[in-house]
Amino acid sequence: GPGAVILGIESSCDETGAGLVRITDGGPELLGHELASSQDLHARFGGVVPEIASRAHLESMTATVRSAFDKAGLRHRDVDAVAVTSGPGLAGALLVGIAAAKAYAAAWDVPLFGVNHLAGHVAADTLEHGPLPSPTLALLVSGGHTQLLKVTSLGGEVPDAITEIGTTVDDAAGEAYDKVARLLGLGYPGGPVIDKLAAEGDPTAIRFPRGLTGPRDAPYDFSFSGLKTAVARHVEGLQRDGLPVPVADICASFQEAVADVLTAKTVRAATDLGIGTVVVAGGVAANSRIRGLSEERCAAAGLQLRVPRPGLCTDNGAMIAAVGAHVARSGRPVSPDALGGDPGLPV
Numbered sequence: 001g002p003g004a005v006i007l008g009i010e011s012s013c014d015e016t017g018a019g020l021v022r023i024t025d026g027g028p029e030l031l032g033h034e035l036a037s038s039q040d041l042h043a044r045f046g047g048v049v050p051e052i053a054s055r056a057h058l059e060s061m062t063a064t065v066r067s068a069f070d071k072a073g074l075r076h077r078d079v080d081a082v083a084v085t086s087g088p089g090l091a092g093a094l095l096v097g098i099a100a101a102k103a104y105a106a107a108w109d110v111p112l113f114g115v116n117h118l119a120g121h122v123a124a125d126t127l128e129h130g131p132l133p134s135p136t137l138a139l140l141v142s143g144g145h146t147q148l149l150k151v152t153s154l155g156g157e158v159p160d161a162i163t164e165i166g167t168t169v170d171d172a173a174g175e176a177y178d179k180v181a182r183l184l185g186l187g188y189p190g191g192p193v194i195d196k197l198a199a200e201g202d203p204t205a206i207r208f209p210r211g212l213t214g215p216r217d218a219p220y221d222f223s224f225s226g227l228k229t230a231v232a233r234h235v236e237g238l239q240r241d242g243l244p245v246p247v248a249d250i251c252a253s254f255q256e257a258v259a260d261v262l263t264a265k266t267v268r269a270a271t272d273l274g275i276g277t278v279v280v281a282g283g284v285a286a287n288s289r290i291r292g293l294s295e296e297r298c299a300a301a302g303l304q305l306r307v308p309r310p311g312l313c314t315d316n317g318a319m320i321a322a323v324g325a326h327v328a329r330s331g332r333p334v335s336p337d338a339l340g341g342d343p344g345l346p347v
């Protein structure tokens with residue numbers, strides 16, 4: 001109930017996250033959170049190496065949780081429940097967070113909740129802007145997912161709380177960023193560096209294809225592999241002709257294609273389904289052009305737009321605690337014996 005404090009633990013990919021939130025009637029209140037990242041360790045491989053990620057979670061978990069407590073000015077006896085990401089994500093990485101969460105819940109004698117990572121990304125917004133209206137249309141854009149979701153509740157015992165309206169038929173938007181960055185030699189993760197370089201480039205320099213936007217294509221699905229291939233062909237062509245590669249223009253033009261498709265389909269889905277509020281969430285929602293174009297197009301269509309601040313868009317423990325705060329009010333805790341990681345957990 002109100003006043004209760006939830007610890008959230010996240011370890012599905014390459015970020016170890018711990019966050020503390022308090023349940024209030026106005027939505028979950030963020031008390032403090034901490035992150036440890038293994039991104040630098042993966043950079044030279046051009047993507048996340050699962051074994052390295054698991055080991056890094058193991059090495060940083062306790063210190064990350066302790067630091068979240070310090071930042072919140074709380075002690076472990078203040079915690080009323082523990083929430084942990086149970087999927088989707090990397091199997092070994094998930095298990096590190098789950099093992100830690102089980103240990104804390106047992107030691108402190110508090111209930112344990114398994115939380116869906118994708119619901120977590122959507123819930124991140126409630127930490128800043130309060131409870132979501134029902135229904136809300138969420139555009140979830142991360143390294144592993146690109147989905148349009150109709151959200152009636154963030155979980156608990158609500159049937160069809162989150163239903164999928166559309167998804168990518170190939171690469172996720174973040175994956176496209178990471179692959180394009182790799183082929184331009186910009187390292188991992190690709191999103192932040194492309195976003196930065198794009199600011200110095202011309203978004204109209206190259207007209208890259210917009211996937212699945214034909215009249216007979218699925219109206220709410222996405223495709224990014226053709227875009228990635230088009231960027232690769234473009235770069236190969238320049239190199240073959242001995243021409244310089246205008247990296248900033250390519251970044252800006254690629255980013256424009258991604259932002260155009262994502263925002264056009266989101267606005268169309270919200271309008272078609274009669275949903276008045278749009279949330280953009282997930283690591284790619286940190287992108288400056290996607291944020292800007294979402295604002296422009298939602299305003300033009302009369303839709304209310306909510307986007308968490310960039311620091312809450314990428315993986316973190318606070319968003320998992322936010323789902324925990326929601327589920328603790330209307331759902332049942334899991335038995336620690338029954339809680340395992342589910343790498344392919346759907347929303």
Ligand code: KG4
Nearest residue numbers: 142143144174189190191283284287314315
């Ligand atoms: O949600 P997230 O932190 O982890 C997953 O659940 O996948 O998302 C990570 C993804 C990466 O692909 C990264 O390149 C992308 O989010 N990303 C961005 C930006 N910041 C992170 N993509 C575009 N622009 C950004 N500013």
Ligand code: ZN
Nearest residue numbers: 121142283315
């Ligand atoms: Zn994520």
